[in-house]
Amino acid sequence: MSIAIEAVGLSKKYRLGQMTAAYGTLRESLSHAAKRATGREHVAKEKQELWALKDVSFEVPEGQVLGVIGRNGAGKSTLLKVLTRITTPTSGRVEIRGRVGSLLEVGTGFHPELTGRENIYLNGAILGMKRREIEERFDDMVEFSGVEKFIDTPVKRYSSGMYVRLAFSVAAHLEPEIMLVDEVLSVGDAEFQRRCLGRMEELGSAGRTVLFVSHQLSAIAQLCDRALQINAGRIVQDGPPAEVIANYLHQTHSAGVERTWPSVEAAPGDDLVRIMSVRVLPHEGMPPGIMDVRSPIGIEIVFRVLEWGKPVFPKIKVLDRESTIAFNAMDTDERWHANSPPGEYTVTAWIPGNLLNEGAVSAEVAICSIDFPKLEHHAAVYEAVSFEVLDSGEGDTARGVFGGQWRGVVRPLLDWSVEGPE
């Protein structure tokens, strides 16, 4: 199997001035230059440099779908910019075999005054299609975009939906050997993003090479054969997506899928209670930290009651990506009504399946007692664990066969009663 992309020692340096003040006036630059020359302004060179990529080497075999993850500013987008030749590397080299297409470019160069037809030719040329290729695929593009009636209308009169559909259909007919997708930069609504992903999946299964940059860990887990994690411009992980994602979750959320404390002294809590460990029980057949939306999610807490005291009970607080509280829950069983005997307890809170919406979720755990009107927290771990809820899209969840955006912190599957004609 031949290599589609081979990067060796790729580095990209930005001067910080370049990134912050994109452009100034000539006068400002001249006065800076004058100050530097006269020694009135010292420039700490090292401090003004930022390595967006540092010695990045990797190979992508033909036909592989490679996911790239990392925090904002880790260098993911810079990597894509180098691979698409929008910017040049400071050092290192990349060899790319085959035509490169990218979904960064959807609608790039569309001119509002030109008609849909004219824009197809213009955009096609910008994406690197030959005139003959555009002519051959023209009818398919128009049909796919669904704007046949308006094909000779200037696109400035298009609705934004029509505009995006037309732009996407040109990009989708490019048929590159290597597809670069930046989900972070891709514009448009959820429906459009879904199409991008769909197109990517299709290219991947057709044996094309795909390099996919995303925040959507669930998408990476689902679509990719391999994942890279970039941090501060370097590749820090390279391997099967499940492993890479699990480790990544561990680093990014202050918590991962599991937290344990080695001794009672080190464990959080007061003289009465200490929390020894918290973990998210894995779902069968899924990587750790990736939870199927349909199955109950178990959060296991191990805590130790050190002495006789008050009646204590476990409590969890579940938050979504924006730290909105989804709910609080505590165990109200009668056994927690009497003073708790000392010893180690293992409790598992079961969050029902089909309750939490997709996306990143974190949970806080606490061991409390009631001190009306307050809850007294004897031991608490904020952001104890986190995980990603995934909808595998088989149509049996709250969103059914609808693939678009589904808002809300929770998304229960309701019972519906219907009266009306059969």
Added chain:
Amino acid sequence: MASIALVSPSKLEIPTPAPPTARDVSEAAERVDRLVVIRPARRWPHLDVSELWHFRELLARLVWRDVSVRYKQTFFGVAWAVLVPVLTAAVYVVIFGKFAQFPAGEKNTAYPSLVLAGVLPMQYFASSLTASGMSLAANLQLVTKVYFPRTLLPLGAVIVPLIDFLVGLPVLIGLMWYYDTWPNGPQFLLGPAFILLAMVTVLGLGFLLSAINVRYRDVRYMIPVFLQVLPLLSGVMYAVEAIPTKWQWVLAFNPMTAVIAGWRWAMLDAAAPNPGQTAIGVGVAALLFFGGLAVFRSSEPRFADTI
């Protein structure tokens, strides 16, 4: 919250390509063989002609785009290509020809012909300079999202105004007929060479200014000032051989002086330009071209980062 649902491929509306024909297969093989090597920018700036050739269709499309939107939503449309030089020339004829009695040169060429023959190349130069100086900033979206040789943008911008020039040309021919200032002999064949000289000059300046404009938007304000002064220094409203010899040599450093004098000689049978002065103009044009290109190519790697 994840806003993307993953849907199995069967549910997606994705264009299914037609079964590959023999040509597609051979084409695919050819494409796979294409190897692109990305490495740091070269130290020595050069005009990569083979790459420009590879992107010729894109150049044609960009030129075609600018031509087709040029007079969109205007009442007079392409007539502006005639109206602008004619109105400018008319003002010059009245002010400088009638009131100020500007010299019409050794051969005493009819003044309206003389002026229009100066205004047309100058108009070409002015439009080209403005468009090419702004070309990178005006195509910001392309520069930050797609790869192609950036030299295409200033290059396209100096091709587009040629259309206006060609549309305005029949008016000059009309004046040549009316005032009977036909070219005397085969020198009119050299006319295009002088327009080419204007093109090389303005392309060099366009490379320079567009590269500077990526970083310093001062260029936008510099260009109009420059263009107000330039006609006075290029002999648009007078014949350059009619001014003191010392000043002729000074003006020779402006390539547009050589362009206009040469163009008048070729088209109107005006006095032949001084070969030495023309040579200086050509030399300066070459210097501007290569100097502009060098600045452009050396700052090109940073365009997408600073624009």
